[in-house]
Amino acid sequence: MSEQRMNEPDVLWLDPDTVQLRQPKTSHWEAPFLYLLFGRERALLIDTGATTDEQQFPLRATVERLIAEWLRRNPVVFVRPYPLVVAHSHAHRDHIAGDALLRDRPGTTVVGTSPAEVIGFFGFRSWPDETVAFDLGRRVVDVIGGPGHEPSAVVFFDRATGILFTGDTVLPARLYVRDLAQFRSTIERLIRFRDDPTAPVRELRGAHIEMSTDPGVDYPAGTVDQPDEAELALRPRILDRVLSALDELRGTPGERVVRRRFIVVLDR
Numbered sequence: 001m002s003e004q005r006m007n008e009p010d011v012l013w014l015d016p017d018t019v020q021l022r023q024p025k026t027s028h029w030e031a032p033f034l035y036l037l038f039g040r041e042r043a044l045l046i047d048t049g050a051t052t053d054e055q056q057f058p059l060r061a062t063v064e065r066l067i068a069e070w071l072r073r074n075p076v077v078f079v080r081p082y083p084l085v086v087a088h089s090h091a092h093r094d095h096i097a098g099d100a101l102l103r104d105r106p107g108t109t110v111v112g113t114s115p116a117e118v119i120g121f122f123g124f125r126s127w128p129d130e131t132v133a134f135d136l137g138r139r140v141v142d143v144i145g146g147p148g149h150e151p152s153a154v155v156f157f158d159r160a161t162g163i164l165f166t167g168d169t170v171l172p173a174r175l176y177v178r179d180l181a182q183f184r185s186t187i188e189r190l191i192r193f194r195d196d197p198t199a200p201v202r203e204l205r206g207a208h209i210e211m212s213t214d215p216g217v218d219y220p221a222g223t224v225d226q227p228d229e230a231e232l233a234l235r236p237r238i239l240d241r242v243l244s245a246l247d248e249l250r251g252t253p254g255e256r257v258v259r260r261r262f263i264v265v266l267d268r
């Protein structure tokens with residue numbers, strides 16, 4: 001197996017219009033998950049991975065291949081170049097490094113990573129309390145303000161699949177809380193969103209797996225071999241458990257609250 005081959009992302013079609021990609025551990029230990037959502041008028045790529053080197057992680061080639069494959073199956077979509085919007089769960093390095101690989105792709109818009117750029121692009125008037133709709137063409141994604149782990153963080157809800165893409169905010173991993181008040185407000189906002197019957201949330205998919213299948217046991221940062229990883233998808237009720245874990249924090253930097261599926265870490 002060549003090195004390039006080893007570093008190919010793991011590609012999983014969640015449905016005929018939705019791809020989950022994972023940067024492999026052989027390419028970067030963070031092994032973040034990325035998502036590509038296809039609509040009639042444009043595609044949305046959520047996050048671009050941890051490296052700027054196409055040899056180390058062939059993001060551009062993979063995205064081009066997936067778009068070509070989807071367009072072959074959807075000949076009714078005739079706009080060329082097929083537009084691609086590259087947005088981010090948040091601005092940490094391991095989620096935006098690959099932007100450089102896509103910036104010069106024809107028809108591509110790379111959303112900036114500052115809060116002002118995210119607010120401006122999606123058209124938030126009341127950040128972060130408002131939810132704004134982003135239309136991919138017969139497919140609407142709700143964009144929910146999500147600061148707390150990082151100031152420009154957002155959560156995407158895909159109405160087509162019922163998946164809430166939660167980035168580094170809720171995931172089977174260490175939930176690094178940088179701003180406790182904002183993080184708590186974000187979880188409460190997600191709970192209100194989940195409890196709204198007009199937007200049925202089926203599951204949550206975040207950007208990393210750091211938990212093992214042993215309840216409450218995580219793999220330390222830097223781990224490359226994770227043979228007993230927990231599952232990525234979380235049930236919507238996990239949000240209540242995150243809120244109750246946040247309530248146990250007493251404010252000591254580095255403090256951890258351990259739950260079966262995640263660990264809250266006060267990171268300040």
Ligand SMILES: [Zn+2]
Pocket residue numbers: 090092149150168
């Ligand atoms: Zn992060």
